[in-house]
Amino acid sequence: MSYLELNSLKKTYPNGVTAVKDIDLEIEKGEFVVLLGPSGCGKTTTLRMLAGLEEVTEGSIILDGKDITHLPPRQRDISMIFQSYAVWPHMTVAENIAYPLKLRKMDKQAIAAKVQEVAKICKIVDYLNRYPAQLSGGQRQRVAVARALAVNSKLSLMDEPLSNLDAKLRVSVRTFLKEIHRNTGATTIFVTHDQAEAMALADRIVVMNEGRIEQVGSTREIYNECESLFTVQFMGTPPANIQKVALASSQGRLVAAAGGGEGAMSLDLGDQSAFPGIERLMGEEVFLAVRPENIGIGEPNGINETSIEIVEPQGAYTILVTNVLGGEWKIMLEGDVDIRIGQKVSLEIDPGKVMLYDTQNKKRISLT
Amino acid sequence: MHVSRRTGFFKSPTWFLVPVVIYYAAFWIRPTISVIIESFTDKAGAFSFSNYVRLFSQEAIRTAFLNTVLFTVGSAIIQFVLAFALALWLNKKFRFSNLVLFITLIPMAFPPAAVGILWKTGLYRFGWINSFLCAIGLMNPANPVDWMSFRNLNAVMLLIVVDTWTVLPSVMIILLAGLQNFNKEFEEAGWVFGANKFQTLKDIVFPIMKPTIITAMILRMIAAVQVWLIAVMIFGYNVVPFLVERIAYNVDVITFAKYARKDAYTISVIVAAIVLISVSMYLRVSGDKQKGGETT
């Protein structure tokens, strides 16, 4: 039995919209789990059901062996960091941190000690007597963290806590949150739509789409072993190149063709031996997905020749745009690459990184 | 903000404000000053407090003063409690909540004279209030209550009920605006961190809403001290004296009495003073509201 269990959780709003369709998830004590997905995918609704802020339509939530499905928030022993931080504006920083402790009937001295302790961790000791209006966004964020830390809850929930910060601050607070998690080992569920955030923070990522879980796994698994077309589309910046193609074999090499008829184009995916069990897919239509960083370029050699249309230098890497199979494909190369617009190149695709998806159920086609 | 493109005082666009300033000088400042002067001079034009002394020696004025205070405080308390409850309820979006909001706003649109008649048609012996009470079995049709025979405190309380019916929507709408601007996460943070619904209301919602609540209440008080029409329409003059009712009485009924004008002037100065004190309180609160900063 896991520390936190979500059993076929479902949420339908009174207006008939089903935000969460069927969520099954098990989370171990001390894990940092990120719910990731586009807006409207049900991740926030799931978190709010965990918090007790949203009524559960069907299913159950078990925390530490106790069914909390229908308990009000205050009886769940949880803490939460809100998107707007929800640092109460009429209380000083110290009062904000102390209020939940007061509700827990802690004695005054213990409260004062606890406030000092978490303030030190969150580096807000100097602001304890200020009001939130006198603090910057980043400082308010730290107050929210301190307040959540102080209550020592069984479960720590975070609802897009970084989305209101500017880009630079976001990265530093991200590091800070990770550090806190490492020190406290609090079981944490973090909701975001930002994949960089998710990949940086998570022990496990839960990718969600349209009220369902698409995939659960470590950052590496989610990025490299995308089980569904949605995941491969969603993860990665720039996103993976995806094209509907027909597979064919030509002189021992695997070829993907698109367009059909006169304007047919094809892409050489490499030696067929690199794709065990591919025979059954010959002539079939599939979705082909290749990440931009898994494509290399070389001198024109007759295979996969194309010309570069756009060059976007980014300093640490360079993005090239070219026409492949009738679509606009992106190629990501390390460092500053010296390439002219219109230059002819040959594309080199890493056969081990090619991902194929079923056109019907949009699931990954396993080749082994 | 704009920097004025053209320089020079005479080309400044603020010159367009001159007509407004003149209008206010003529029709606001001048009459205000003259009414103040009138209230502090005797018939011969010499400075004196005699108007105030005479006024407060009248039983009716003292009653009017007391009634106005009673009415203002009573209606403020009742209307705040009801309006807040209603606003909290309507703020929870439910099916048809917009329709319900629409219905609750209807009384706000009633002109005072229409309110007066609406309630008069209800309060007389054969009126709809008694009819309704009989229809639901709370009253014996053989022995209806004559509400219009109510006097003193009972009459004031009756007027508070009538007033509440009319103005509750306008108080409610201010509070509802406050609640809608209220960041829901403040409340949710309260629940998550262990507060029950009552504690959240008391420790979080009320304190954060305080400026809005005070604003609504002060605006209410400004209107309440000027009550007169419903009192006169339901009970007639002299039955439930209020400050402005006394002014109307002096102007409308005893027009040619020796001190009618002087009395009316003096009472209107008192009313204006009460209103101005309330306004300055309002300004201080709304100033605090801005200083308190954005709460989101």
Added chain:
Amino acid sequence: MSVRRGKLWSRTVFLLILATVAGVVLLPVFYFLTISFASNYEAYQFPAKIFPTFSYPAQLRYNADKKNYTLLIKKGADFEAVKTTSDTSDFSLYCKSQLNVLIASSEVQALFDKAKGADHAIPIKLKKAFFRNYVVFFILAEGTMRALFNSLKAAGWTILISLVLGGVTGYILARYKFRFSNTFSTGLLVVRMFPAVALSLPLVVYIVRMNLYDTPFALAIVYSVPNIALTAWITSSIFKGISVELEEAAMVFGATRLKTLLTITFPLAFPAIVASSLYAFLAAWNDSITALIMTNDNPTLALLVYRTVGSSTIPNLPAAGAVVLLVPSLVFTFIIKNYINQLWGNVAL
């Protein structure tokens, strides 16, 4: 299952509150409307009906001994004798004044003959002239139409003065920062809340001197005092919301300042201008204390309605007047209800 029961419970409480709120608001309104259609006879009936009636179930009886006729109207299970006469015009007059039933003497004669022929009371149907109270109050009573026009005139002048002076002020406040702009805005707020009574009384003296006493224009002068401030307040917040860049873009493309104002700014601010006008209208339309102080033979409709209440014991006629007073108020209040919210923040309605 306790969850289910809790739900049922909260649903019941919810419906109870809903019914109470709707009842408290709508019951008085329904009764009030009904009374405005009630005849004098109905107004004295107790308990009163919540919905208006269109006709009376009645009987006419010939009293052979006295050679006269008795009109009976159904009350509960029985019929109540309400009028006994042998004169047709007396009968007709009674029907008109007490029952709001218009029936000519000749028709009465026909009924009388029929009743005489029968040996028992004959059933007759008396159809009510439904809008009789309104006709009486507005067309037959002297001065009502004039009062209505006075109200409209006062409202028109108020709109004009408030819009011109307030609109300009609003624009200047929104677009230019000058030395006393804060003081000025605060001043406007104070004016907005200043009691009209305290102004009307001393102003009478000047108004008389200006030869304007007892005219709608004089009323408009007083109504405009708070309304200029209110208009300035509403329009300035709208002008502030209209980006200066929109104006600047027009000027960059060659429009003059005035042309920019007329073609860009004004159309964008139009809803606010309409709202301010409706506010001004309502202020003038609803007022009675200023009219009480400043008019004599030319009252406004609101004042007239107020006066009729004092002079009549049965409130059906004044109720008809009040319904007419109410209609524009109701319509306009709901048109501008979104602006009411803007005055105190933003309620989404």
